[in-house]
Amino acid sequence: MPLQFTSEPRLDDGVLERPFALDEIPGFLWTPASASASRPAPLILLGPPPLGLGRAYPRLAARARNAAAQGFATATLELPGSGDRPRRPAAEQARAGLRRALEAGEPVSDEIIDALVLPLVEEAVPEWRAALDALLPLPGIGGPAGYSGGVISIGIRLAAVEPRIAAAALFAGSLVPRALFEEARRVTVPLHVLLQWDDEGNDRQAALDLFDAFGSEEKSLHANMGGHTGVPRFADDAALAFFSRHLPRSSAGV
């Protein structure tokens, strides 16, 4: 898919922000101003929450600035069905089912989780791989790449199937279909898993079981206090320390 920068780059605090469209999908690329063709910055894909990039922008841009301060380029992409992208009727229906179950205090059925998440994974993962195709050849961007945050099921599939993802920091904060537990066993790259201990929308035991399922020889679970949106700043720093260990700074782009 062709990538086009859609507006003027903006330099803020040593970070170059470039909005782009990948085919029709909006996204952002952030690079440290110091990155160049001869000193490319390793790339971390920032998975957004399914809120739309508009609402998620402040938090994503803050993560991008932290990452740039450690020498990383970052990029994000609107998820299927989020922001201004066409709504997916099946997903809307599943979301209504989820809401009903939560309001009734009932357990969320595997059917609802599968309907909500599996089509999203199916659609999103090829888009993120296309983003890698388009971003990694840019001057100043290095590979291999990392994936960080967002919808964990997308991260699992991407880490399992995409050889250019060399390390992943995943946020155990969403409903994970049974099928993805099986895919988790096939993930072998170093993993850094973040868990909010009191996450109201997340089953803690399921998150621990998922962590246990990953096939990676190096995996770390970082559990911090607070709810879904209460991730402490030092958790970002720990994830960046993880990427600094695993994304080598190449002397030329890939």
Next chain:
Amino acid sequence: MPLQFTSEPRLDDGVLERPFALDEIPGFLWTPASASASRPAPLILLGPPPLGLGRAYPRLAARARNAAAQGFATATLELPGSGDRPRRPAAEQARAGLRRALEAGEPVSDEIIDALVLPLVEEAVPEWRAALDALLPLPGIGGPAGYSGGVISIGIRLAAVEPRIAAAALFAGSLVPRALFEEARRVTVPLHVLLQWDDEGNDRQAALDLFDAFGSEEKSLHANMGGHTGVPRFADDAALAFFSRHLPRSSAGV
């Protein structure tokens, strides 16, 4: 208790190592060579494993060097019944009971855990508090202090009762008496809990329950792959980042 330095200080790699005796209890103090009365280094107490300081020395000295590189002083103390200190017959008997249970593949009874750990905590905690009395007034040493590693039950009690401990990094790697779970609820200082996910001598669920029990508003669990002795180097770095956030560098000693 009086503290006496027992041999010449040794300067190695920018770290000053000073063996001492607190009353009759052997210990080590490590300080960054750069620490001075006008620039005191915050102190981290390094809890040793119950192996004796002789056998534990290489690992403790490595942790001390890493800590010194981040500007911290560290100190350790021989545990009651370890090294050349008099054996405690009741503990030896409990240890034999533990060994029999493990060999028979039976669960370790609360009675054995209590007999093994409670008297050790009773005896050790006043010694570590006396070590703080003796170490904190030394020129070049700052307070408040941290506690890191070792027998977790000692760390729980110390964090619960000693106001000069401002932050603790605990290693979920030993048998914890029920009574200490209750004391854990009274701990309020920031905590960094390390768990080896495949620790053969440690019940993972009990470790997660203990983490849940701590009363601290800021607590983080870092679980890494590997057995009891396989703690990765980056886990030390993460614990030091935790202490850097919580042990302020005072401009004069306390």
